[in-house]
Amino acid sequence: MGGGVVKHLLRNHDLIAERTGLDLQIKRVAEPQVSRVPAALSAVVTDDWRQLVADDEVRVVIELMGGRTLALEVARAALAAGKPLVTANKALLAHAGEELFALADRQRTGIYFEASVGGGIPIIKALREGLVANHIASIHGIINGTCNYILTRMADEGKAYAEILAEAKRLGYAEADESLDVDGIDTAHKAAILASLAYGFWVKMDDIHVEGIRTISALDISYARKLGYAIKLLAIIKPDENNAAQVRVHPALIPAGSVLASVSGVYNAVAVDGDVVGQTLYYGRGAGADATASAVLGDVVEAAAGLGVNHSSRFTGHDLYGKVAKIDQVVTRYYVRLSVLDQPGVLAQVAAIFGRHDIGISSVYQPEEHAGETVPLLMVLDQAREANFQDAYREIQRLAVVREPCQAIRVEDIS
């Protein structure tokens, strides 16, 4: 990622200077393995990041190392020295943002983190500045390129998760250890940042309900399509009816005709619904050294242009909700796929349980397919509280006529 920033800063230095009047120079590069740094930078490279932060000529510090240990030390040191910090590190901000923004405020400097969510998409700027006059009614984000790549290829080719994952690793679209991406943790880091911006209080990682995409099958993607839906891993952020903020990450069925459903491959998109502006959406490459460099350099320009000017992190002070809703209390719709014995009365038994839990069934679909002795039974349910749905779903799975595998995926009715 550092390589991308250096490459594009050198290449577009004159353009940036002409547009902004700023003459951006790389004064220092800190890298433990100095041999990894291109020869052109050999005069400025150091293996000691403290030298970089302490250098008076370094006016803006860019942290692109990732991780949460050394990065936190660097961030603290830069801010403590009164230098603005540009970072793409979502894990760092999701876990230590509260501390770091408070420190920046005390030091009257700023943290710039456009690259932390959505790669090159200026979504942080849109939320903080463009939509500053809006109460945020909802955010729905496809903000992990690896997951969207896998789900898109599963949808296009009908292949299994494991097969596509293996190919994604071979092609460099997934890390050797894929868990941060496919288990939804990376998406949750970004959701924490978006939610904190939207609602003005720091959302803790532990308060975010997170599910990944490992259990999604090509079969469910294909059934969902027949029912008029696509399956995407979403970050969902919106207030509930008790003025708590819902912040959840999970796969969801979304209408096939929605703009979000047309977001394919490694692309990211964030749909933001504001009470003044209505629905808006921001789309682009969510990862990669180049896209990220665009956001980092935009931040560097802003940090450099703002040197000596008063700062406001705009992160605090509009504590709209102040608490995160428990997943049990969330009200959503569900898509349910059951494997049931092919005999009369099964639908009646299932429907009776949902009925007893006061959960309406909005559509039923039974394709003419068999898997051994069972047939698939698909349902899309009406809105129900999570705890209520889970009770009913457990009861249904205990029915003698219901066998493994079963699957339940939430439905989000976005436009």
Place this chain on the structure above:
Amino acid sequence: MGGGVVKHLLRNHDLIAERTGLDLQIKRVAEPQVSRVPAALSAVVTDDWRQLVADDEVRVVIELMGGRTLALEVARAALAAGKPLVTANKALLAHAGEELFALADRQRTGIYFEASVGGGIPIIKALREGLVANHIASIHGIINGTCNYILTRMADEGKAYAEILAEAKRLGYAEADESLDVDGIDTAHKAAILASLAYGFWVKMDDIHVEGIRTISALDISYARKLGYAIKLLAIIKPDENNAAQVRVHPALIPAGSVLASVSGVYNAVAVDGDVVGQTLYYGRGAGADATASAVLGDVVEAAAGLGVNHSSRFTGHDLYGKVAKIDQVVTRYYVRLSVLDQPGVLAQVAAIFGRHDIGISSVYQPEEHAGETVPLLMVLDQAREANFQDAYREIQRLAVVREPCQAIRVEDIS
């Protein structure tokens, strides 16, 4: 539009204050017909805009009257008084932007115009700030809600342009005089602003090639769909191979699977391709008092927060191209629909003319339909220079076997 800004400023005043520390107050409202202003504002209303501009307590001037005569006077007076100007007036900026930005620079104040393009979508901010490190490789915009509404309904319902236009007027989606919208002029105003931002020199309205949607038929929309395309009115901005900027507004076939093709109804979207970030896209309501108010209020916050701070219009100084390409020199692909006599050898005659002009044919489609003695013949051509295509097209229309009506619409191969 003024009503929307007032409504949302009053409603979300506290939110804005909590987020930014700014206490925004409406000090004066100028309106020739003071009776049109809500009673809540009667204490501050005046029918003399000069009073408003001269009032020391008015620190930011918002111009929402539209038009280019009185609005220009107001804009000049506000800037001359050193007050930042917030405006949604694309016609004003497209025609008088160069003068006004020069005046703002001299007065060390700013012009804020997020609401002038794309309604509530923060596209100006994205271009100027988020993508500041990017050479702009291309912009493709659906930036007129009326045209997109009409084309979407024509596509969905197969009805004629005139019928949908009449309904759009009845429903308030089109003005009584529709020409500014359907002839592409409003789109061209916005294109001039986007192009000027992207390429750093003022693009003149006279240099923009503009075609509207009056000649688009439901038939062509339906044929285009069969060929895998949607028809949209686009603003297209990109450099050509001679380092001139193409700035053109016309209907175009775009791939049905592209994100832009999924933009329907009154929604707007702008796809921006940057050399660092790759493809990005911004989507939302492009018009209406509410969406526009979101952008105006975002600008008011920025103008108010920037009071006393140095300004840079960022409009000048990176004169990348400095000239606009003539439409004759533009290279595009074309979709052509001919009405031809149903007899052997017709395709050969047509193909021979394209061949003589060195224009390849990428696909041919002849549906099994008759209209009187003629049958439709559809072709999608390879890339050709406009002047060359027009020569060939005129020659083909003169063939004895080719009758009226014929249609030619450009194809844009966006992803």
